[in-house]
Amino acid sequence: MTMRLSKRVQHVSLSANAAAKSRATALRETGRDILDLTTGEPDFDTPEHIKQAAYAAIAGGATKYTPTPGVKALRVAVQGKLGRENQLDYPLQSIVIANGAKQIIFNAFAATLDDGDEVLIPTPYWPSFPDSVRINGGEPVFIECGLAQGCKLTPQKLEQHIGERTRWLVLNSPGNPSGAVYSEAELQGLADVLRRHPHVLILLDELYEHIRFDGLPPQSLLNVAPDLQSRCLLVGGVSKTYAMTGWRIGFGAGPQTLTEAMTVVQSQSTSGASSVGQAAALAALEGGLAFLPGQVAAYQQRRDALVSVLRQVEGLEVLEPQGGFFVFVRCAGLLGLRRPDGQRLTSDGDVVAYLLEEGVAGVAGSAYGLSPWFRLSIATATDTVVEAAKRIAHACAQLRAEP
Ligand SMILES: Cc1ncc(COP(=O)(O)O)c(C=O)c1O
Structure with missing residues (x-):
């Protein structure tokens, strides 16, 4: 057959x-x-103190199902991290945990895209962005961002590509594969365009936020344009910063209607992320960045x-x-x-x-x-x-x- x-x-x-x-x-x-x-x-x-926390979690009986949006202590830790490291304020209901940042992105598209809805993706892109859009019935719309513009999206190009069907803009900084990091001025320029198009949601993939060179300060659209917070989904995780790719823990912070819908999607696919992985991620976020x-x-x-x-x-x-x-x-x-x-x-x-x-x-x-x-x-x-x-x-x- x-x-x-x-x-x-x-x-x-x-x-x-x-x-x-x-x-x-x-x-x-x-x-x-x-x-x-x-x-x-x-x-x-993975740093030793994180591994030790995972052993202790197993020994302590953290071997059962977890709540779909994530273990409360970890969500609180993400809330604390966003306040401490990113100067961002989110209520707990706006924070969700999933099996890696990848699942956060998948859940967001599954929760918001109808057939034919468009998602703007600057190229070069991390390949899962368009494929996650496609598998959820949406259509990726690519915006070429070549060497002349440092592989970064410009306000002009963004404006040209926004249409009635645009649901999301994906912004990944530091970028995979480009390594490009948007400056404050560049983010301001994009924010000005986005303010003119209130139907567009913004997916901010900041998974590599701590891997910055030459003493570059952290920059996020959310800090530059806090008025856009209600339209942004911030995507982060422990995979890259804490060398925890195999533990499969990522998080998202966004408007509550969205995070609740993402939780519904996740409840019918994987349920809550691994109990042991979440215990390890909690130790990571609470253990500091000295390493x-x-x-x-x-x-x-x-x-x-x-x-x-x-x-x-x-x-x-x-x-x-x-x-x-x-x-x-x-x-x-x-x-x-x-x-x-x-x-x-x-x-x-x-x-x-x-x-x-x-x-x-x-x-x-x-x-x-x-x-x-x-x-x-x-x-x-x-x-x-x-x-x-x-x-x-x-x-x-x-x-x-x-x-
Ligand atoms: C830009 C970007 N976002 C998300 C992910 C997925 O990360 P995670 O391991 O947390 O699912 C990756 C992994 O390579 C990535 O490069």
Whole structure:
């Protein structure tokens, strides 16, 4: 029997990162020396005090179902964190916990989108934004934000794309894959446009909020334009800041009607997030950020190592990330060149395939809606990043222009 799948599911795909990672792993298994720069996952381990809290939770009997919007103590801790770190005031009912920031985003779209509703997504984007929209019946509307604008949305472009069917604007800062961070002035400009269109909700993905470089201060649309708070869903989590990707805990803060509807959606999919994961997240939020500056310094050191080498490579243009886990590289200057085996590079997919053969795994920009670019992760050991930069430079130097 041929399995008939829903139209919605046919329009979404498995994560491009996962595909790139499995190609790298498959090559490694054949004995090849491959440096894997595909994944946005800290190479650091979850801090010990967080693990201890999880052991204690299990020993203390926190092994039962949890309330769907999250364990109260964790919601209170998120409320405290938003006040302390972000100067934002939310009532408890506005705060929900889910299985990762990804589920918060999914719940929000499921709770608000009707067929054909539009969601504005600046490109390059994290691929789950459009796929989460599609699976919930909406239509992603992409707004290209290239190198000239630092991969950031401008007020003019935003204004051009807002229509009657626009339900949401997605804003991700620091961005994946671009590493772009919006400044206060840039956020002001966007806020001015958004004020003119009160039917548009704003999804603020600030999962990488603490991974900022060069001493950049935190910036959020919510601080710049507090009058928009009733239209914003703030998305955060513990995955990146606390190296807790596997614990699957994220949170959202937004208008109560929305968070309640998101809770209804979650109650019919996964129910409340894991009891042990929430205990660990509580310890994370209550335990402070003393461990973080050392990690951010390491990410920044890797960024500098990669950017300084790649900037010297003919054919590449590097957008220096101001935060997050990635360096995003434009490779238009390599297209048309020939590899040593005679094959011509015609797309960022070809460039990534060539680099993989030369021992470095990255992800093609097409996965993030912007070509020809590729993404390299700096959430990878420093030695690996340094060696990867050398290999990429060497690989590019082997390319030839002859017909
Ligand atoms: C921009 C962005 N938002 C959300 C997520 C999902 O995070 P979580 O692990 O909390 O589901 C990711 C993970 O890569 C991300 O890059």
